[in-house]
Amino acid sequence: xxxxFCLFTVIILFFMSCGDDDNGTTTTGxxxxxxxxxxxxxxxxxxxxxxxxxxxxxxxVEHVIDSARMFSRPGGGxxxxxxxxxxxxxxxxxxxxxxxxxxxxDGSNPELLLNESFGQMTCIPHISPDGKNILMSAGSNIxxxxxxxxxxxxxxxxxxxxxxxxxxxxxxxSICAFVFNNxxxxxxxxxxxxxxxxxxxxxxxxxxxxxxxxxxxxxxxKAEDDYLLKIEIATGNADTLDKGKDYKNLCCNNEGIVxxxxxxxxxxxxxxxxxxxxxxxxxxxxxxxxxxxNGYYHAPNKPFTNNNELLAGRVxxxxxxxxxxxxxxxxxxxxxxxxxxxxLND
Numbered sequence: 001x002x003x004x005f006c007l008f009t010v011i012i013l014f015f016m017s018c019g020d021d022d023n024g025t026t027t028t029g030x031x032x033x034x035x036x037x038x039x040x041x042x043x044x045x046x047x048x049x050x051x052x053x054x055x056x057x058x059x060x061v062e063h064v065i066d067s068a069r070m071f072s073r074p075g076g077g078x079x080x081x082x083x084x085x086x087x088x089x090x091x092x093x094x095x096x097x098x099x100x101x102x103x104x105x106d107g108s109n110p111e112l113l114l115n116e117s118f119g120q121m122t123c124i125p126h127i128s129p130d131g132k133n134i135l136m137s138a139g140s141n142i143x144x145x146x147x148x149x150x151x152x153x154x155x156x157x158x159x160x161x162x163x164x165x166x167x168x169x170x171x172x173x174s175i176c177a178f179v180f181n182n183x184x185x186x187x188x189x190x191x192x193x194x195x196x197x198x199x200x201x202x203x204x205x206x207x208x209x210x211x212x213x214x215x216x217x218x219x220x221x222k223a224e225d226d227y228l229l230k231i232e233i234a235t236g237n238a239d240t241l242d243k244g245k246d247y248k249n250l251c252c253n254n255e256g257i258v259x260x261x262x263x264x265x266x267x268x269x270x271x272x273x274x275x276x277x278x279x280x281x282x283x284x285x286x287x288x289x290x291x292x293x294n295g296y297y298h299a300p301n302k303p304f305t306n307n308n309e310l311l312a313g314r315v316x317x318x319x320x321x322x323x324x325x326x327x328x329x330x331x332x333x334x335x336x337x338x339x340x341x342x343x344l345n346d
Contacts, residue, residue, distance in 0.1 A: 032057050033305055034105075035326060036079075037344070038069055051081065051107065054326060056305055059340035065107035070098075070124045072167070074105040076131015078147065080113070082123060100125055100134070102147060113150055126167040128176070133189045135176060137164035142180070144189065155187060155194050156180060166206045170214045171254070177217055179206045184219055184231060198231045198238055207249050211280045212256045218280075220247040220260075228260070230282070241282030248273060249298055253307045256280040257331060259288065261297055272315055273297040277331055289334060296329070308332055313344050 034053040041048045049069035054061050064079070071081035085097045097117035103110035118138045125136040127147070134145040142156040142164055156162075168177045174190035177197075184198040203222040210217055217231045218241075227243035228250075241258075248261040258280050261273035272295020278285035288310075289296055295315035303311050309328045314336070316325060324344035328337040 035311060035339075036064070036071075036074065038071065040069070049084070051079070054340060054343060056311070056328070056339060059326070059343070061340070061343060063107070064105075065103060065110060068101070072124055072126040074131075075127040075129045075169075077105050078127060078131040079103050079105050079107070080125035080127040080134050080147075082118070082125065085117075098123065100136070100145070102127075113147070114145070114152070124163070124165060126164070126176075128174070128189060129169050129171075135164065135167050135178075135187065137162050144187070144192070153192065155192075164206075166208070168209050168217070170210045173214060175214075177208055177210065179204045179208060179219070184208060184217055186233060197233055198229075198236050205247065205250075209250045209252045209258075211252050211258075212254050216280075218250050218252060218258060220250060228282075230280070239282070242278065242285055245276070249303075251298070251303045251310075252280060253304055253331070255307050259298070259303065259310055259331065264295075275310070275312065275329070288329065288331060289336075296327075309337070311339075 033056040035056055036051060036053045038049060038051050048066065050066045051064040051068045051071065052061055053064055067083050068081040069084065071079060080100065080102050082098050083101045085099065086094055087097060089095050099112060099117060100114045101110055102113045123136050123138045125134045127134050132147055134147060136143055136145065140157055140162055141154050142162070144153045144155055145151070162180070164178060166178065170176065175186055175188050177184060177186045182200050182202070182204050183196050184204065185194060185196050187194050197217065200221050205220040205222060208217055208219045211230070215233055217233060219229045219231060221227055221229060225243055226245060226247055228241045228247055229238045230241050231238045246263040248263050250258065250260050252258045256279055258278050260276055262276055264272055264274060275288040275296045275298070276285060277288045296312045298310060298312040305311060305328055308331055310331055312327055312329055314325045314327045325341050326339040326343050328339060
């Protein structure tokens, strides 16, 4: 929908500025931590997609790079993103060509990584924590791309359109995990090895996470009565930890605490998320934040500022509809630290 003013569409992503998976990093010190997001401004003249980041310590917002969309968390000090170039064709009119770019995490030194258009396909590049590899889908393929050489390796051909929305990375490891056609799979960048670990007859939510040991994967299976699984990677055995909630956005810290958001529908196209926590063995489930008229949500791509603080959006109803604020929530006490007001608003 076009408006006379800029319309902001926010895709929420979390990132520790060090570019690895060290959940022990705190929000204090000389090196700031950043919350990354893409925005889209629409006008009658043009559309611009760009990336911004918020300093988690003080709430200051920095512009990162223009003409950039569809990216995941940075890794190894690098940011991989898709840049769209529009051209006029005789048969089809305006056509969007999408290219894979890479830049430093502050947006400097952008460069074309692959001189190959992905057409108008949705393709999100997921860069590894060390910044050496990118895992992404394009059409029916999932590819592993070497950042240094640009060499690409096809690891899956789906035989039909597939979009790899989310990839979980195991800490201090070359192994990642993702969901493909209701199969939880792992891929080892170092060994170029793909393994199917668990398959379900029902839909599996594509947001999954490793436990604190890296030996298990948490996944949400969508069924008549949704349930939360803990899957042992070595054997594929799965235990049901919890059931009966509309689970969203799983994550786990290094101390064995699992966080997930339960979606509650208020009215048509109006819903909020309530945050829950439990131990990684399924014990002691409880609401992290009591329901107080506000809704909370978080994204799984690096949700913690440290092991004990969860980054989240706080939906506060107001006279104009709602105000989306960025907050940090202490997962032990429930204390809420305000980071910035209205910075996540559409």
